[in-house]
Amino acid sequence: MAFDALARAELPVSAEPSFASIPFLDLKAQFGDIRDELLDAVTRVLESQHFILGPEVDALEREVAEYVGVGFAIGCASGSDALLLAQMAIGIESEDEVITSPFTFGATAGSIARLKARPVFVDIHPDTFNFDERQLEAAITSRSRAIMPVHLFGLPANMDDVLEIARKHHLAVIEDAAQAIGARWKEKGIGSLGTCGCFSFFPSKNLGGAGDGGMITTNDPQLAQRLRILRVHGARKKYRYELLGINSRLDALQAAILRVKLQYLDNWTEGRRRNAETYRELFAEYHLTEQMALPCAPETSFHVYNQFSIRAPRRDELQGYLRDRGIPTEVYYPSPLHVEPAFAYLGHRIGDFPNAEAACREVLSLPIYPELTLDQQRAVVATISRFYQRGP
Ligand SMILES: *Cc1c(COP(=O)(O)O)cnc(C)c1O
Secondary structure (H helix, E strand, O other), rough: OOOHHHHHHHOOOOOOOOOOOOOOHHHHHHHHHHHHHHHHHHHHHHHHOOOOEEEEEHHHHHOOOOOOOOOOOEEOOHHHHHHHHHHHHOOOOOOOEEEEEEOOOOOHHHHHHHHOOOEEEEEEOOOOOOOOOHOOHHHOOEEEEEEEEEEEHHOOHHHHHHHHHHHHHOOOOEEOOOOOOEEEEOOOOOOOOOOEEEOOOOOOOOOOOOOOEEEEOOOOHHHHHHHHHOOOOOEEEEOOOOOOOOOOEEEHHHHHHHHHHHOOOOHHHHHHHHHHHHHHHHHHHHHOOOOOOOOOOOOOOEEOOOEEEEEOHHHHHHHHHHHHHOOOOOOOOOOOOOHHEEEEEEEHOOOOHHHHHHHHHEEEOOOOOOOOOOOHHHHHHHHHHHHHHOOO
């Protein structure tokens, strides 16, 4: 309670905040707003004593399919499993190549490598942080099977180009939409454009559960059928193993909680987008837009701002300065995947993807959650401004 009160305290406009006043993400505030509905949903599941898949999961699958604009949605245990299951259903095998970004969460490339397929990286676009579609074709070989665009931070990848190149080379498209539920590319829901869309309900995503959860979306009824079998050990009927599957199911408790939250998602997204606009105005007001790059928001895209990630000179120093003044930030991501030990066998070295490497040195994500107040945002930007005024 005390933490909550502190977290929501509004700062005077001119004050130098000197205590932990702003959380990076305020899930307690979100819970406070919908507490009764969530408790009802949890109680409903406990009274039913039906915990694995079942009617709550069926209902959430229908609701997410409609929300994203696809024929089918299949719940599973996490976003990482969604990526894995999508590739299993499509038939990605050892020696196949899947083209993706090196500037992403480990599970993107990890899911490819887990199937003994090869992650093939394409460098990112410095403005969007998404892979540079102009470099895609050069990465295609006779072993290429799929392209895996990541809609990083909630900004859609250039799906026109991805889909055209995929069609031309007969490749599947697996959208890593973990950070982008509700985002749109030219009015089409992210997760509805590729062969499959993969979503995560990790608590810090825009639609977060009370633990792990994930979902795969598709318009292909056969793929949907395979996904439903693969998530339950490959068995359509109990103990009749048609496919080599895994155990990756969505819990009824998670589904019931997510069904409540899904009804608020568009409101929360509007809050994130409003806060992004406020940051843009504040950065301009404080004359910071010359020094740092703000997230780009192309007209083709409806950005859902899972993160508001800026590029900041002297990033690490700035992060420490903000931390000391009660303003938490995060670095997504400190290192590109091609130099991580788990991917050393791919034989890459520093310098292979310079844009991704530069992003890792410069990127800084600021609090952007919907409950953030104007005064809190002003405190963030004012403190950044003071840091740069001090000089190096
Ligand atoms: C969160 C995330 C995942 C994995 O989702 P989990 O539910 O945590 O397994 C995959 N890709 C990206 C880009 C993510 O942000």
